[in-house]
Amino acid sequence: MTDLGKPAQGQQLRSRAWFDNAGNPDMTALYLERYMNYGLTREELQSGKPIIGIAQTGSDLSPCNRHHITLAERVRDGIREAGGIAIEFPVHPIQETGKRPTPGLDRNLAYLSLVETLYGYPIDGVVLTIGCDKTTPACLMAAATVDIPAIALSVGPMLNGWHRGERTGSGTIVWKARKMLAAGEIDYAGFVELVASSAPSTGYCNTMGTATTMNSLAEALGMQLPGSAAIPAPHRERQQMSYLTGKRIVEMVGEDLRPSKILTRDAFLNAITVNSALGGSTNAPIHLAAIARHAGAELSLQDWQEYGHDVPLLVNLQPAGEYLGEDFHHAGGVPAVISELMKQGLIREEALTVNGQPIGDNCREAEIISPEVIRPFDQPLRSSGGFIVLTGNLFDSAIMKTSVISDAFRKAYLENPDDPEAFEGRAIVFDGPEDYHARIDDEALGITEADILVVRGTGPIGYPGAAEVVNMRPPGYLIRRGVAELPCIGDGRQSGTSGSPSVLNASPEAAAGGNLAILKTYDRLRVDLRRGRVDILIPEEEIARRRADIEKRGGYAYPQSQTPWQELQRNVVGQLDTGAILEGAEKYQRIDTTYGVP
Ligand code: FES
Ligand code: MG
Numbered sequence: 001m002t003d004l005g006k007p008a009q010g011q012q013l014r015s016r017a018w019f020d021n022a023g024n025p026d027m028t029a030l031y032l033e034r035y036m037n038y039g040l041t042r043e044e045l046q047s048g049k050p051i052i053g054i055a056q057t058g059s060d061l062s063p064c065n066r067h068h069i070t071l072a073e074r075v076r077d078g079i080r081e082a083g084g085i086a087i088e089f090p091v092h093p094i095q096e097t098g099k100r101p102t103p104g105l106d107r108n109l110a111y112l113s114l115v116e117t118l119y120g121y122p123i124d125g126v127v128l129t130i131g132c133d134k135t136t137p138a139c140l141m142a143a144a145t146v147d148i149p150a151i152a153l154s155v156g157p158m159l160n161g162w163h164r165g166e167r168t169g170s171g172t173i174v175w176k177a178r179k180m181l182a183a184g185e186i187d188y189a190g191f192v193e194l195v196a197s198s199a200p201s202t203g204y205c206n207t208m209g210t211a212t213t214m215n216s217l218a219e220a221l222g223m224q225l226p227g228s229a230a231i232p233a234p235h236r237e238r239q240q241m242s243y244l245t246g247k248r249i250v251e252m253v254g255e256d257l258r259p260s261k262i263l264t265r266d267a268f269l270n271a272i273t274v275n276s277a278l279g280g281s282t283n284a285p286i287h288l289a290a291i292a293r294h295a296g297a298e299l300s301l302q303d304w305q306e307y308g309h310d311v312p313l314l315v316n317l318q319p320a321g322e323y324l325g326e327d328f329h330h331a332g333g334v335p336a337v338i339s340e341l342m343k344q345g346l347i348r349e350e351a352l353t354v355n356g357q358p359i360g361d362n363c364r365e366a367e368i369i370s371p372e373v374i375r376p377f378d379q380p381l382r383s384s385g386g387f388i389v390l391t392g393n394l395f396d397s398a399i400m401k402t403s404v405i406s407d408a409f410r411k412a413y414l415e416n417p418d419d420p421e422a423f424e425g426r427a428i429v430f431d432g433p434e435d436y437h438a439r440i441d442d443e444a445l446g447i448t449e450a451d452i453l454v455v456r457g458t459g460p461i462g463y464p465g466a467a468e469v470v471n472m473r474p475p476g477y478l479i480r481r482g483v484a485e486l487p488c489i490g491d492g493r494q495s496g497t498s499g500s501p502s503v504l505n506a507s508p509e510a511a512a513g514g515n516l517a518i519l520k521t522y523d524r525l526r527v528d529l530r531r532g533r534v535d536i537l538i539p540e541e542e543i544a545r546r547r548a549d550i551e552k553r554g555g556y557a558y559p560q561s562q563t564p565w566q567e568l569q570r571n572v573v574g575q576l577d578t579g580a581i582l583e584g585a586e587k588y589q590r591i592d593t594t595y596g597v598p
Pocket of ligand 1: 064095096097131132133170203204205209211
């Protein structure tokens with residue numbers, strides 16, 4: 001930067017193609033008059049100051065991100081102070097808990113529309129207001145595609161939830177309350193009271209669900225200012241960070257610091273490592289794959305096994321641990337975790353971040369303030385916090401989150417002396433969540449503690465966007481007998497707030513020709529975590545015969561689309577192992593956004 005807000009010599013701002021284009025004075029006048037009509041002056045628009053977009057994901061429809069409406073004021077202050085001009089615009093809303101049939105459908109839609117917005121309007125740099133689960137990947141995917149200077153700003157987690165002296169965490173309390181309701185321990189009013197206690201303030205889910213995971217990983221990727229992710233939404237530091245973020249994006253435009261310089265393979269490998277230490281969500285591999293593909297960075301599911309599996313779980317947050325978002329912040333947040341991993345040589349320290357510094361320099365001095373919440377490396381909650389990547393004759397790939405395997409689950413299924421970490425069971429098969437809800441408590445199914453629950457028809461095509469339904473509670477009659485969980489397998493996703501050690505994200509899904517489609521209730525399955533396999537125990541010929549049967553019927557049947565977007569997306573969406581992106585969109589990288597401005 002030579003001067004406040006002014007680009008370096010020789011560098012032109014793309015917004016000049018709209019507001020200061022000598023080659024096209026007619027159109028320049030038209031652009032000017034309309035952007036002046038709410039009070040911007042011609043002088044401002046033609047000053048050569050960068051126009052900074054604020055991509056607003058908050059609204060009344062998106063309560064998790066709604067606080068961004070307030071924070072945007074401080075972002076504007078920062079932009080103005082650094083010599084930029086703020087233009088705020090809406091991003092297609094994605095509310096994780098409110099969107100039907102599933103918010104998974106909307107990540108790619110928000111991506112698509114944000115790409116058009118960033119490409120087609122006079123924006124020189126952008127502040128991405130991230131928060132609720134899919135708002136973070138949607139924004140980062142779009143910034144990767146358009147590749148103009150971009151910085152993410154987390155809205156911050158909610159304050160801790162409390163109920164009768166105990167922490168109640170978003171989502172995690174719902175899974176618990178459902179079991180209590182099914183067991184007759186609470187009534188419906190008690191159920192609502194318990195669930196609502198987990199949401200005491202503005203902000204996103206306070207557990208280490210997909211929101212906290214993706215906001216933390218946005219920082220680990222280098223796309224947020226250091227120390228930014230974990231600050232709770234209502235804290236003053238959140239407002240202060242908003243101001244600093246606004247200031248910084250103006251400088252980034254001056255430095256021409258674009259996502260392509262930050263979102264490198266090294267940054268993604270750092271994010272995988274951090275995710276394991278966090279006990280992060282099983283949605284992270286999907287979203288990171290999507291961001292990486294749009295950024296053109298090489299990343300595979302196998303990288304999660306290689307770089308993530310053996311990293312210990314350090315962060316003691318629900319669902320894998322005890323604490324919540326406020327505690328994580330007070331314990332030192334993401335920089336403290338990265339610093340601890342750096343001491344073991346597990347972080348690629350040279351990876352560049354939005355403040356213009358390598359991540360190593362940002363985090364080297366960070367300290368763990370509360371070792372109960374962020375454990376030192378040699379006293380982890382679990383020695384391996386990452387995912388196991390599985391394969392077998394039912395799918396090419398699936399993952400399992402090992403950090404949430406409970407002692408009870410381990411004892412029941414994995415501590416088999418003859419064959420450790422392997423178990424067999426009968427499959428109880430459901431076609432989608434509706435079928436599961438309709439039949440799970442039907443005693444005629446005769447489900448026992450030796451069975452494995454399977455749900456299919458829940459991937460990106462079968463249940464457009466992929467439903468978060470693989471974590472299935474056992475039937476009420478088993479819960480009342482003390483069986484709190486059964487192994488679960490599915491081609492859908494699962495909420496990051498769930499403590500269920502399911503085998504999920506199975507790709508290809510039943511609706512895309514995966515072998516989950518041939519499974520029948522009471523078939524025997526074998527799960528072998530040591531060898532990384534899940535197999536159906538029937539002869540090859542029987543598998544081939546069942547496949548032929550299904551093909552004769554025109555493939556695995558799934559419900560019709562209800563909206564145009566469901567149909568459009570189904571035609572082009574990929575599978576969960578490669579990010580479930582709009583296939584073909586990844587070829588638009590580092591696109592020319594100059595509109596001929598030299
Ligand atoms: Fe929005 Fe959890 S539902 S962050
Ligand atoms: Mg979710």
